[in-house]
Amino acid sequence: MDSCFGSKVVVVTGASRGIGRSIALAFARRGAHIVIAARTADRLAEVQDEVRALGAKVLSVPTDVTSPNAVSALLASTVDRFGRIDVLVNNAGIGKVGRTESATFDDDVLQTMRASLFGMIDVTRAALPIMRGQGSGTVVNMSSVMGRKAFAQFGSYAIVMHAVSAFSDSLRQEVAGSGIQVSVIHPALTATDLLRDADEAAMPPPFRHMTPLSSDDVAHAVVIAVRRGKRRVVLPRTANMLLLGEAFSPRLGDLIATALTKRPVARMLGMSRGTTYHETILSHPAP
Template sequence: MTVASTAHPNHNPAPVTIEARRLDGKTIFITGASSGIGAAAARRFVAEGADVVVGARRIDRLESLVDELTSEGGNALAVHLDVTDEASVAKAVQDTVERFGRLDGAVNNAALSGAGAPIVDTDSDYVRQVFDVNLMGVYFSLKYEIPAMLATGGGSIVNVSSVGGIIGMPNISEYIASKWGVIGMTKSVALEYGGAGVRVNAIAPGSTKTDMYDAWLPTPEAQAKVAAYSPMNQIALPDDMARVALFLLSEESRWTNGTVIAADGGQHVGCF
């Protein structure tokens, strides 16, 4: 369907076309896809016409997800992926291109939660692991996704940060620092490759009902307390984040680059 434009006639705009499916013909690679936001993104993207490659360490879960997606008529591939291992990331991107011939978009979602302790009580080895997954994992992903996208004219990358990447929170300082790092990397790389056709943006989820969230807050009382940090007084669903990522991967966001969308129900505006 084509919608008439009301722009000034001297601008000579192209007709505005509303696509039935926003990711038709695109191949999207997702890290941390065995559950939560990553799995929800795979389902959402397939429904929008994409071929998807889902990567994570839990290959059994990925294979079940792929079976689900293909049974519904989608095209999907599961790849074993450890984002802390550069060779593993490189191979996953290579497998994506070999299977589907191109890479148009990526959601870099793999993450570990914080230790839940004041900084003086944290285990240094675990803190390094958080940085390896949350920050180095995004670095490795960008390093290999971008050349694959440049080979076919560009693409769009969504890095999953956190509301903790734009504010501070006590007792998870290593997680917060890693997610601030994701945003800094996002903005810098957007400057490096925007002119070549690769857009890089981030989303900053607030409290979202995932396995990680349930492990961090195992009781209904704890979850209710955290939900109250948002003026909406709710916990988001993983698909809420998938919908934001969908926008950033689609042509609807063609002029969005180097930005961070706080998908947190307003938590970051100061409701603690």
């Protein structure tokens, strides 16, 4: 076991599957004590067994991050068991696909905001006094490439991911000098269940032929970000071209986004390697 995070206490929300599960296991392999939180107790118990099998200490706390009482209980249980919080990874959230003109768009925004933004804010605000008391800590907020550049048919998700990015940037400046670090992670399409139920034809056009990142790839990036104190991480690196184009000119950003709808362009950039999101996800049974 790599002990670079030996005895550090890492709290991961949305840890019952996908990226959250992979993050919990990645830190466990590096010697951390792990606190896992998610709404689904049975799947959380399975991850707890996986973490324990790696030789790490683990606390499983079924938690709905949209409930202030549940958030308070999560942080209290963590401090009661381990006495501190060294790393908080805000990963819990949902995503909805649909056009801005769809009848459900308003509700999609509200549901996504409640789970992916306000839950993250509540957990972070509850953890900050603990970290300030320690004089150290790291907050990792999981955003998305769409936290910097929105794609068609994924507006509700992009709105919330932009808000996560803004919150992270603001928080980082507010805690400067306190010993607390803030990292925001911007992965591109990842092989999780986030969009399992979305019709392939309804997916943002560039996503239909992209090969997704693995959740382990994202977890590795999170570990490196914490270890090196990185403020922002974009995955894969080639996605920075899209964000750089968008920063230079929205017209250029839109042109790059349109170009990514062409499989040869995505393949040239290493973002289409033959297996699509739905082919990857449907090759695994639904949880």
